[in-house]
Amino acid sequence: MGKSTNNNRRAWNNIPFLMGQLALTDFKLRYNNSVLGYFWSLLNPLLIFGVYYLVFSVFMRFEGISHYPLYLLLGILLWSYFAESTSNGMASIQYKASLISKINFPKWVIVVSSNLTSMLTLVVNMLIFSAFFVISGAPFFSGMPVFILCLAQLIILSMGVSFLLSSFYLRFRDLSHIWGILTQALFWLTPIIYPPDIIPSGFKYFFMLNPMARIIEDSRDILIYGRMPGLLDTVVTVVIISFILVVGIGIFNMRARKFAEEI
Amino acid sequence: MNAVNKIVIELKDVSKKFVIPHEKVNSLKSTVLNFWKNRNYETFYALKGISLDVKEGEFLGIVGRNGSGKSTLLKILAGIYEPDEGHISVKDKLSPFLELGVGFNGELSGRDNIYLYGSVLGLTKRQIDSRFDEIVSFAELEKFIDLKMKNYSSGMFVRLAFSVAIRADAPILLVDEVLAVGDVGFRQKCFEVFNSHKKDGKTVILVSHDPEWIRKFCDRAVLLKNGTVHFCGETDKAISLYISGE
Numbered sequence: 001m002g003k004s005t006n007n008n009r010r011a012w013n014n015i016p017f018l019m020g021q022l023a024l025t026d027f028k029l030r031y032n033n034s035v036l037g038y039f040w041s042l043l044n045p046l047l048i049f050g051v052y053y054l055v056f057s058v059f060m061r062f063e064g065i066s067h068y069p070l071y072l073l074l075g076i077l078l079w080s081y082f083a084e085s086t087s088n089g090m091a092s093i094q095y096k097a098s099l100i101s102k103i104n105f106p107k108w109v110i111v112v113s114s115n116l117t118s119m120l121t122l123v124v125n126m127l128i129f130s131a132f133f134v135i136s137g138a139p140f141f142s143g144m145p146v147f148i149l150c151l152a153q154l155i156i157l158s159m160g161v162s163f164l165l166s167s168f169y170l171r172f173r174d175l176s177h178i179w180g181i182l183t184q185a186l187f188w189l190t191p192i193i194y195p196p197d198i199i200p201s202g203f204k205y206f207f208m209l210n211p212m213a214r215i216i217e218d219s220r221d222i223l224i225y226g227r228m229p230g231l232l233d234t235v236v237t238v239v240i241i242s243f244i245l246v247v248g249i250g251i252f253n254m255r256a257r258k259f260a261e262e263i
Numbered sequence: 264m265n266a267v268n269k270i271v272i273e274l275k276d277v278s279k280k281f282v283i284p285h286e287k288v289n290s291l292k293s294t295v296l297n298f299w300k301n302r303n304y305e306t307f308y309a310l311k312g313i314s315l316d317v318k319e320g321e322f323l324g325i326v327g328r329n330g331s332g333k334s335t336l337l338k339i340l341a342g343i344y345e346p347d348e349g350h351i352s353v354k355d356k357l358s359p360f361l362e363l364g365v366g367f368n369g370e371l372s373g374r375d376n377i378y379l380y381g382s383v384l385g386l387t388k389r390q391i392d393s394r395f396d397e398i399v400s401f402a403e404l405e406k407f408i409d410l411k412m413k414n415y416s417s418g419m420f421v422r423l424a425f426s427v428a429i430r431a432d433a434p435i436l437l438v439d440e441v442l443a444v445g446d447v448g449f450r451q452k453c454f455e456v457f458n459s460h461k462k463d464g465k466t467v468i469l470v471s472h473d474p475e476w477i478r479k480f481c482d483r484a485v486l487l488k489n490g491t492v493h494f495c496g497e498t499d500k501a502i503s504l505y506i507s508g509e
Contacts, residue, residue: 004339004342004345004346004350004351004352004353005350005351005352005353009356010385011385011387013387014382014385014386014387017382017387017388018382018383020382021378021379021382021383022379022382025368025371025375025379028370028371028375029368029370029371096366098365098366099365099366099383100343101343102343102359102361102362102365103341103343103359103361103365103366103383103384104341104342104343104359105383105385171289172289172290172291172294173289173290174290174291174292175291178291257345260338260343260344261281261344
């Protein structure tokens with residue numbers, strides 16, 4: 001194996017600037033040329049929400065869920081961040097192929113900036129949720145700021161999964177199809193439109209090991225029902241998320257040096 | 264030039280090989296399906312045992328026919344590829360001009376692209392802010408800077424790219440064929456820029472098919488042939504060997 005000693009380091013304050021520039025560019029490009037512009041990204045989860053609400057609240061009914069519209073909307077918005085950020089994060093390395101094959105720079109910046117672009121959407125989605133929340137007349141709770149911790153878990157989890165997927169995307173181009181199907185399956189295996197109580201009690205523990213299930217449940221407890229999540233459950237979820245992130249970054253760093261050749 | 268110049272780039276027995284599979288497998292499906300099959304591949308050495316020292320303030324030319332390993336060598340110098348064997352050490356900040364306008368995006372304005380490209384090249388926001396006017400006036404694009412870049416002519420595109428790239432201000436420059444583009448006036452400008460770099464004692468590695476440019480600037484030249492250093496030394500000798508094809 002060859003060795004390379006390179007003093008060609010970037011100034012530390014270039015990194016956040018570069019990250020911001022890449023994220024901003026993606027964001028501008030994505031919404032630049034469409035008439036509805038930014039609203040496309042809002043329309044998607046809102047449309048899903050509308051249809052699911054019709055089916056699962058008007059046609060079928062889950063008994064005993066108060067504030068079901070808020071319950072459903074919050075689940076869909078958090079899930080759509082996970083689905084969008086991981087699928088964009090996965091392809092981000094390929095998307096920036098011309099950069100990688102021409103200039104030496106830290107590859108992780110690309111994945112993080114791709115996630116940053118999705119975070120801009122998340123912020124707006126949360127504003128929409130707040131509007132729905134106020135309109136619905138649901139009560140406010142003093143513990144609501146704890147929700148920030150759920151968002152942090154969501155963002156870190158998505159980052160870890162993005163690193164993991166993008167490590168292999170150049171090698172296995174069909175990963176995008178596989179991940180597309182997997183996210184579909186995971187959507188139904190995560191309590192988004194239904195409550196976790198309908199899962200047979202023997203399976204429920206394993207079911208809730210899915211970090212997305214825990215994050216969505218905790219978020220609802222905190223924002224809609226004013227309950228604090230249990231400490232042990234949170235610790236288990238944080239451990240799982242950290243594990244995914246550490247493994248993701250580790251594999252990414254191992255594979256990143258070969259990216260320029262795989263393009 | 265100084266008599267005792269320190270070495271800024273050192274390559275020792277650097278080799279780079281590429282594995283060329285007879286059948287390209289780049290999906291998980293075909294990987295699984297072909298798991299039991301014998302996979303045939305060839306190993307191709309793009310560079311083999313390259314040893315080279317570049318001193319501070321030196322203007323080094325690299326010539327060679329297509330496929331001789333020039334681009335691979337540049338990518339190794341730029342840190343884009345890692346060598347498979349041997350050792351490379353780059354002791355100072357290096358700015359690669361492998362292709363002008365990497366990351367430029369036609370949907371954005373010239374202004375946005377200056378910031379984007381500058382950030383990619385390693386500049387900070389403050390550095391770009393302070394050099395912005397200089398960049399625009401060097402590229403002669405004052406009137407068009409807020410126009411989307413897809414409406415630029417190819418000449419305007421290259422001028423802006425070059426203008427940003429030369430503000431990256433690294434002590435080592437890696438230049439690949441960028442001089443081939445642009446009209447007479449622009450080539451003259453490039454000429455002046457390289458001359459001033461030479462005066463400032465910057466290290467420049469220039470890869471070009473044009474013997475004229477190599478002869479004009481380079482103190483020393485390397486002739487690559489089939490991934491090895493065929494000749495390294497006097498510029499005129501390297502060029503005559505290159506032209507005669509020996």
